[in-house]
Amino acid sequence: MQQRIDAVKAQVATALDGAIAAHPAGELRDAMHYACNGGKRLRAYLVMESARLHGVDESAALPVACAVEALHAYSLVHDDLPAMDDDDLRRGQPTTHIRFNEATAILAGDALQSMAFGLLSDAAIGSPEVRVSLIAAFADAVGARGMVYGQMLDIAAESADVPLTLAEITRLQEGKTGALIEFSAKAGAILARADTAPMADYARNLGLAFQIADDILDVTGDEAETGKRVGKDDAAGKATFVSLLGLDGARAMTRELVAASDAALTRYGDRAGNLRDLARFVIERHA
Amino acid sequence: MQQRIDAVKAQVATALDGAIAAHPAGELRDAMHYACNGGKRLRAYLVMESARLHGVDESAALPVACAVEALHAYSLVHDDLPAMDDDDLRRGQPTTHIRFNEATAILAGDALQSMAFGLLSDAAIGSPEVRVSLIAAFADAVGARGMVYGQMLDIAAESADVPLTLAEITRLQEGKTGALIEFSAKAGAILARADTAPMADYARNLGLAFQIADDILDVTGDEAETGKRVGKDDAAGKATFVSLLGLDGARAMTRELVAASDAALTRYGDRAGNLRDLARFVIERHA
Numbered sequence: 232m233q234q235r236i237d238a239v240k241a242q243v244a245t246a247l248d249g250a251i252a253a254h255p256a257g258e259l260r261d262a263m264h265y266a267c268n269g270g271k272r273l274r275a276y277l278v279m280e281s282a283r284l285h286g287v288d289e290s291a292a293l294p295v296a297c298a299v300e301a302l303h304a305y306s307l308v309h310d311d312l313p314a315m316d317d318d319d320l321r322r323g324q325p326t327t328h329i330r331f332n333e334a335t336a337i338l339a340g341d342a343l344q345s346m347a348f349g350l351l352s353d354a355a356i357g358s359p360e361v362r363v364s365l366i367a368a369f370a371d372a373v374g375a376r377g378m379v380y381g382q383m384l385d386i387a388a389e390s391a392d393v394p395l396t397l398a399e400i401t402r403l404q405e406g407k408t409g410a411l412i413e414f415s416a417k418a419g420a421i422l423a424r425a426d427t428a429p430m431a432d433y434a435r436n437l438g439l440a441f442q443i444a445d446d447i448l449d450v451t452g453d454e455a456e457t458g459k460r461v462g463k464d465d466a467a468g469k470a471t472f473v474s475l476l477g478l479d480g481a482r483a484m485t486r487e488l489v490a491a492s493d494a495a496l497t498r499y500g501d502r503a504g505n506l507r508d509l510a511r512f513v514i515e516r517h518a
Numbered sequence: 519m520q521q522r523i524d525a526v527k528a529q530v531a532t533a534l535d536g537a538i539a540a541h542p543a544g545e546l547r548d549a550m551h552y553a554c555n556g557g558k559r560l561r562a563y564l565v566m567e568s569a570r571l572h573g574v575d576e577s578a579a580l581p582v583a584c585a586v587e588a589l590h591a592y593s594l595v596h597d598d599l600p601a602m603d604d605d606d607l608r609r610g611q612p613t614t615h616i617r618f619n620e621a622t623a624i625l626a627g628d629a630l631q632s633m634a635f636g637l638l639s640d641a642a643i644g645s646p647e648v649r650v651s652l653i654a655a656f657a658d659a660v661g662a663r664g665m666v667y668g669q670m671l672d673i674a675a676e677s678a679d680v681p682l683t684l685a686e687i688t689r690l691q692e693g694k695t696g697a698l699i700e701f702s703a704k705a706g707a708i709l710a711r712a713d714t715a716p717m718a719d720y721a722r723n724l725g726l727a728f729q730i731a732d733d734i735l736d737v738t739g740d741e742a743e744t745g746k747r748v749g750k751d752d753a754a755g756k757a758t759f760v761s762l763l764g765l766d767g768a769r770a771m772t773r774e775l776v777a778a779s780d781a782a783l784t785r786y787g788d789r790a791g792n793l794r795d796l797a798r799f800v801i802e803r804h805a
Contacts, residue, residue: 259667338673345661359646363653364639380541
């Protein structure tokens, strides 16, 4: 699996660089490039594996993989802003507003969102029907029904008097990180005009497992390992899966979710080996 | 013309409210709604008139008109942020980050951009081919080649040692306000799969005339009339069309541009009367 992840990383890095380089030179383009640098490329990997599983060409899936990574990069840039999470470190580097400035970071995030939608209109992806259905699903996943909705719940939670319940924190995660992960996993099925339900099921379990593992790492990890500040949630008195379930409970829930994500892939048999490995990788590394 | 503008305003207000209401209730949705309130709806009017001129149904054009207004609203919300132009008044009301808070304003802007792209995937607009070509043109108009690029040039100009030249300020305007105005004017031609060149020509002249009239109003207008702070450009020592051409020169250039926008509509004959009136309205009101 690691070899395949590395191959996808290299492919996406080259294609994303190319997409950004097609814009006029200057600070804005530099900031977009900076923001898209590095990262695990989990979402791109999900797109490429989902495409492979549904018999879709890599050339059709690659613009979609770039779109989800550009969108993810924009969301991190805006999330790190002083008015939001106020983070100065991301992927082991200064955040975009620290390296450039706040105005440039806001605009680079905005432009990355536009670029992501533009990438989904790429003719290489397939028929206009397929592209439009992808774009509609993407808009739902990232806007005020999906990712941005989850980010808003997260911001609201910080100023709330009462910590979130498990149901509330789950709803928050389903938006903030779950929606784009789900879109990424479904993308191959959308491209192949196949049933998206099994991949959605896989992704919902994976996304939640991933978030819980992240919360665990915020308690047990260090900055050299994670590339970002740790212990922030605890310091802010925010409810997390760890504060609600305890460390052992959170680990147990992660294992259950990974088993459920595994079960969702049954119909794909052995061909889904990489996606099963990915889910297991989440607990091995973090939990 | 005024009657037709008022009709479009009402139509777009209802449709935009409906699109926003389809999202989960809460502060984010309230802020999106607040940000979309009011305004001249110039861009929506261009979309609807361009559609009428090309024999396109209102029902197909309306989601496009809503998309350009949602996008325009997002751009104003982000433009007004403290890290950008730091404005507290817009359309006679407190700006979104004043009325809500900065984080909510950033997220509402982000969500309005997603919503705009989602609206362009609406089946009412037409065939998937038409929708995808609209989306591709829209992404170009609003991203790091279009509007956001122009905003970045504007921000950069503020910290530059030397004021912008006329060529530079024109390039800035072509991005910051011109690109979305051009998209709006071309939309009807794209929907009808007709030649977009005449409408693009009309819009480039109109957009520039509109910006120069805005610069004139920043010098000659008052806040009650404009609904926003005036004299800011001058106070900031920013080059504007007025500072470069003088008040009389700026007025003369506006008249020339309006004549050129008129000439671009020749092939449409009398049916383009509303669009001609719109361009003349710009000088009558402002210059």
